[in-house]
Amino acid sequence: MEAFLPQALAADELKRKGDDRYLSAMTRRVFQAGVQHSVVDAKWPDFEQAFSGFMPEAMALLDEADIEGHMQNQRIVRDRAKLRSIPRNARFILDVRQERGGSFAAFIADWPAADIIGLWRLLAKRGARLGGRSAAGFLRLVGKDTFLLTSDVVARLAAAGVVAREPTSQRDLQAVQDAFNALRQSSGRPLCQLSAMFALSIHPAW
Structure with a gap:
């Protein structure tokens, strides 16, 4: 049982992650929604390459022409609506950084586990396609302690x-x-x- 149970990362471990890893995990969770996770997971190295490691500053600048270009990439899952979430979530991350005066990683790390539903609510409201179970799924991907409502x-x-x-x-x-x-x-x-x-x-x- 102990070997089976998941492990959450400590706050300092979450803070050491670059904000690009949080945008990557958001995007991965968005693309996993409604499809077999293994399909997205198998293609994820190609996603990382296609989006240059998901640096928020660069991803926030993606426009419709860029999205159309990625729609021609057969190595990734081509879903226009989900691709459009990338610049929106990148801007969300940058906005939080500006508001808080620190990294998005620190914002996630410092959020109290006793109000994890409050973080779900914020992610759903301000993020793109992070409603429903996706907020918790994203947090689980990055290692933030959360329960899942399976x-x-x-x-x-x-x-x-x-x-x-x-x-x-x-x-x-x-x-x-x-x-x-x-x-x-x-x-x-x-x-x-x-x-x-x-x-x-x-x-x-x-």
Whole structure:
């Protein structure tokens, strides 16, 4: 069980990541949505090459002509709407850096786990195509501690009487956050491990 459980990165490890890694992870999560993750993962080295490592300053300057050029690249997943998210998310990262006077990495690292749904909400509001489960998926990719609301996790929460169905309202999401916070405090385990244990209690992996 211990070997199976995911590990979250410490705040200093998250801060050492370049902001290009956060834009890369955002883009990867956007392209994973609605398709088999393995398809996107297999092509990711080509994405990194095509977008020159996802430096936010350069990616924020992508225009429609650039997007059309990438639509001709058969080595990547060609989805015009998802490609358009890259300059939008790059600008989001640059805006946060300007507002906070520091790196986007520090912004993510310093966000309290006790209000991870607040970070989900901000990413969905200000980022491009980061609503639904994508915000949590992006955070999991970069190593930020977060729970995931998979069907198995929701089933365990429903069985415990925390929610009646998949939480979408802020009231239900707060109830979920409160439940995870209480378990995190009593167990000493991070949100990502509690989330995995919830899922395994419904659908064992072995």
